[in-house]
Amino acid sequence: MKAVMCHEYGPPSALRVENVPEPRPGPGQLLLRVEACGVNFPDTLIIEGKYQQKPPMPFIPGGEVCGVVTALGEGVGGPAPGTRVAAVITHGGFAEAVAVDAAKAVPVPEGVAPEDAAALGLAYGTVLHALEDRGALKPGETLLVLGAAGGVGMAAIQIGKILGARVIAAASTAEKLEACRAAGADDLLDYAQEGWRDRLRAMCGGEGPDVIFDPVGGPYSEPALRSIGWRGRFLVVGFAAGEIPRIPLNLALLKNCAITGVFYGAFTRREPERNRALLTRLFAWVAEGRLRPAISRRFPLDAAAEALETLASRRATGKLVLLTHPTVPPAG
Template sequence: MKAMLCHAYGPPSGLRAGELPEPAPGPGEVLLRVDACGVNFPDLLLVEGRYQQKPPLPFAPGGEVFGTVAALGEGVSGPPVGSRAAALITWGGFAEAVAIEAARIVPVPEGVAPEAAASVCLAYGTVLHALRDRGALRAGETLLVLGAAGGTGMAAIQIGRLLGARVIAAASTEEKRRACLEQGAEAAIDYTAEGWRDALKRLTGGRGVDVVFDPVGGAQAEPALRSMAWRGRYLVVGFAAGEIPRLPFNLALLKGCAIVGVFYGEFARREPEANRALLAELFAWVAEGRLAPHVSATYPLEQAAAALEALAARQATGKLVLLTHAATPPAGHPAAPPGGAAR
């Protein structure tokens, strides 16, 4: 089978097309014929050798897959062969097939396009777990989304609105802020500009924001914490900026706010039934048209390096997806543009 392989840790340009034996599902596993694979920040870290896990070389990155169940391993009763399914794995998705633990498999309803199905598990799973389970976001509250134009940020805008919150997006360029507004943010601010907290004060009437969704870290974290309302919740989601901030804890005391960690992968590992229920709810929302994952570009499998480079350069607004097979979207969904053309 075809796969995009990392032979040595380094930049994404080192990925090479290669052939691997098609895996056979072992006991407790399912063989998934991969149609689409989401491109995510952990994939970049894996290729660069900066992830907490280091797979043996050579390996195919790719941790968010959608496809068709092709075979069941010993002891596995379902899902049925031929059914549509998605899963979160650690690596192996930049390939035509992958063997996955059956417990990780989530059924995908008919009517969900492949590129959308490959965009739900990581970004939207993280966001719903963060906003509802960890942040207890309530209707009528104000949500600030940092790094709002990325895949996770766009998901936070959409789900924040779906939960009834007023969403303020923070992004670095006019183009990205415009994209955030198109996805449902009520306002968008430039969080790289000096004095950007003043804009937040104006937008909240001096009250501050109830919940901060922060997948970025870095220099913007402390100003965001200083902009919180009484009893606010600051959600620590990740550190895409590369810098883990050192926040002054006296701010949490003065504002009566909580700094809350969001470790979605560990939640999924420790509470698999709760995670499968969460993902099933998300896929139902997509099938019903209540949620529409924002896929800004798709790429064929052979252009996986270009997709990762676009992610590293922060050129994406929304999600990037590899179309591993010549998948045809269901009726009502436009065909994905070839070669990474932006939507």
């Protein structure tokens, strides 16, 4: 089978597409014929050795997959071969086949395209876990999304609206902000411009947002936290800007607010049943037409390095997806 291989830590250009043996499913695992795999910011970190988990070399990156079950490992009763499933994994998805733990596989409803299912796992799973489980976002509250034009940011806009929030999207260019408007944002905030905190305060009627979703970090986190509303919830999701900010804790005291961590990968491992229920809800929203993953570009497997470079250089708007078998008909 073809797979994207990482033999040493480095930039996306160091990756190679190679022919490797197809994996065999171990006890408790399923073998999937991969149809699509989402491209995510953690993929850019894991190939450079900057992620929390470091697979042994060589390894195949790719953390969210959709594919058709082709074989069952020992002790696995289902889903049956021919069933389309999606799974969130640490690595292994940038390939034509992958073995995944059966406990992580969630059946994909009829009518949900493989690329949509592959785009949901990490970004949309992270967002729903963050906004509901960690941020307790309520209908009518105001949600500020930093880095709103990225894949996770777009997901936060969409799910924030489904949960009944007013969404303020913050991004750094007019083009990115227009994409956020198209995704459903109620208000737009250019945080590359001077005085953005004053504009945010005016948008919030002199108060601040109830919930702040921050996948960016860097120079934006502290001023955003200083702008949060009374009893607000600041969600620490990631550090796409590259710098982990050092926050003065007196800010949490002054606003009586909560600074809450969101580690979706650990959630999926520690609470697999809750995660399966979460993903099932997301798939149902797509099947019902309430949610459409914001996929901006689709790449063939051979162009995985280009997809990762596009993401790492912050040129991506919305989600990027690799298609390994773009002509495969729906399973059924």
